[in-house]
Amino acid sequence: METLLLVEDDVGLQKQLRWQLEGFSLQMAGCRSDAIACLRRFEPKVVLLDLGLPPDAEGVSEGLKTLEELLALMPMTKVIVLTGNTDRENAVRAVALGAYDFCQKPFEPQVLALILERAFALHRLEAENSSLKTLQTSTPLQGIVTHDPVMQQLCKTVKRVATSEVTVLVNGESGTGKELFARATHHLSPRSEQRLVAINCAAIPENLLESELFGYEKGAFTGASKQTIGRIEYAQGGTLFLDEIGDLPLSLQAKLLRFLQERVIERLGGRAEIPVNVRVVCATHQNLAELIKQGRFREDLYYRLSEIVLKVPPLRMRPGDIALLANVFLEKYAASQGRSLRGFKPEAMATLTHYAWPGNVRELENVIKRVSVMAEGPYVGTPDLGLDVTEEGGAETPAPLNLRQVREEAERKAILDAMAQTEGNILQAAALLGVSRPTLYGLMHQYKIR
Numbered sequence: 382m383e384t385l386l387l388v389e390d391d392v393g394l395q396k397q398l399r400w401q402l403e404g405f406s407l408q409m410a411g412c413r414s415d416a417i418a419c420l421r422r423f424e425p426k427v428v429l430l431d432l433g434l435p436p437d438a439e440g441v442s443e444g445l446k447t448l449e450e451l452l453a454l455m456p457m458t459k460v461i462v463l464t465g466n467t468d469r470e471n472a473v474r475a476v477a478l479g480a481y482d483f484c485q486k487p488f489e490p491q492v493l494a495l496i497l498e499r500a501f502a503l504h505r506l507e508a509e510n511s512s513l514k515t516l517q518t519s520t521p522l523q524g525i526v527t528h529d530p531v532m533q534q535l536c537k538t539v540k541r542v543a544t545s546e547v548t549v550l551v552n553g554e555s556g557t558g559k560e561l562f563a564r565a566t567h568h569l570s571p572r573s574e575q576r577l578v579a580i581n582c583a584a585i586p587e588n589l590l591e592s593e594l595f596g597y598e599k600g601a602f603t604g605a606s607k608q609t610i611g612r613i614e615y616a617q618g619g620t621l622f623l624d625e626i627g628d629l630p631l632s633l634q635a636k637l638l639r640f641l642q643e644r645v646i647e648r649l650g651g652r653a654e655i656p657v658n659v660r661v662v663c664a665t666h667q668n669l670a671e672l673i674k675q676g677r678f679r680e681d682l683y684y685r686l687s688e689i690v691l692k693v694p695p696l697r698m699r700p701g702d703i704a705l706l707a708n709v710f711l712e713k714y715a716a717s718q719g720r721s722l723r724g725f726k727p728e729a730m731a732t733l734t735h736y737a738w739p740g741n742v743r744e745l746e747n748v749i750k751r752v753s754v755m756a757e758g759p760y761v762g763t764p765d766l767g768l769d770v771t772e773e774g775g776a777e778t779p780a781p782l783n784l785r786q787v788r789e790e791a792e793r794k795a796i797l798d799a800m801a802q803t804e805g806n807i808l809q810a811a812a813l814l815g816v817s818r819p820t821l822y823g824l825m826h827q828y829k830i831r
């Protein structure tokens with residue numbers, strides 16, 4: 382039962398309201414000092430406050446003072462001011478001071494009930510948002526926001542391997558944050574004062590990639606008018622980040638392997654072997670084992686590159702991160718737009734956590750960027766998201782196999798939802814689902830949810 386504080390000195394009204402407010406655990410106070418004592422003791426989320434309190438029962442000065450003190454102690458508390466029916470002006474003054482709403486005497490029970498319900502709902506929403514904001518501060522690696530246990534483990538691994546010279550391969554779907562891990566590996570390494578040179582192997586045409594990587598001497602080919610050093614040499618002393626390594630053409634794979642084995646390069650058209658000291662980090666969204674089977678990637682190169690493999694899970698496998706990242710991005714982009722969007726309505730958050738996010742964090746970030754420009758606010762609703770939720774991230778949903786499959790799928794989703802809502806707190810998630818903790822563990826094991 383929710384705790385509600387009623388600050389009212391009129392015994393008749395106290396009685397009437399006590400009866401109307403039966404659904405709450407009601408605390409009463411008849412003056413300012415009692416009201417403050419009750420606030421400290423019971424921490425009510427919502428307060429009903431009569432402005433006419435002794436010693437100024439006919440005026441509003443004591444009531445407004447009480448309002449200010451209540452809000453100074455618990456700014457999140459929603460104070461609903463009770464006023465006489467001719468007292469609109471003072472009601473507005475109270476709202477300007479931070480009261481959530483007002484209600485004029487004589488009260489219509491339904492109106493009061495509705496105002497109370499909305500006040501509690503708003504309090505809940507703000508509390509959820511603020512707890513998410515506190516949690517977000519724990520970014521395990523610079524720029525990486527996560528509460529997912531697998532991601533946290535990856536962050537730990539990065540911290541550990543960053544100081545060594547091992548070659549790191551970051552693997553994961555597009556938009557999962559591979560580049561963030563690659564950059565963190567450099568920034569935490571002893572080479573962080575030197576350059577991080579990145580090259581996207583998929584973005585450069587095959588015929589240019591070789592000279593881009595290895596450089597060339599003057600006259601090496603038509604148009605080679607001056608000696609030019611390549612990316613590998615440019616990274617001397619620092620880190621070389623080879624993005625989309627799965628797209629490296631076979632011809633260059635052999636050349637890269639030689640460099641990794643001997644740590645020397647030859648510029649195109651040159652004969653000198655130039656020693657280069659770089660740490661190599663690479664990333665790909667492709668399944669390299671599959672490419673090896675198809676003969677499109679050299680196995681020996683794979684073994685050279687994959688001394689440490691970081692497998693970044695897709696966003697849909699990190700249920701708690703969707704809510705966390707959505708809030709972090711909303712705060713960031715709303716601020717940059719000068720907009721005061723305060724959070725997501727519960728149904729919008731449910732839509733976000735149900736969506737499959739084929740484009741992972743990048744897609745989520747883009748959705749929230751758009752929302753921060755377009756949403757009316759102050760709370761973001763489902764229509765503001767502009768997500769095609771019927772398509773579940775574009776994947777066509779096949780017809781279910783049987784009732785058991787439908788039930789299991791629904792159960793799995795409900796568990797993921799509960800975990801998202803409680804940021805992975807098993808005890809709270811179990812309570813939300815109405816099962817015991819061991820039962821929830823059992824189900825998570827059954828559905829392979831970590």
Ligand SMILES: Nc1ncnc2c1ncn2[C@@H]1O[C@H](COP(=O)(O)OP(=O)(O)OP(=O)(O)O)[C@@H](O)[C@H]1O
Binds near residue numbers: 525553
């Ligand atoms: N955990 C995270 N916390 C904060 N921002 C993130 C996180 N993961 C990804 N991002 C953001 O999402 C976007 C995509 O991340 P990134 O470029 O690292 O992904 P990627 O896996 O390298 O993608 P691609 O394979 O397409 O190159 C970036 O703007 C990045 O800052």
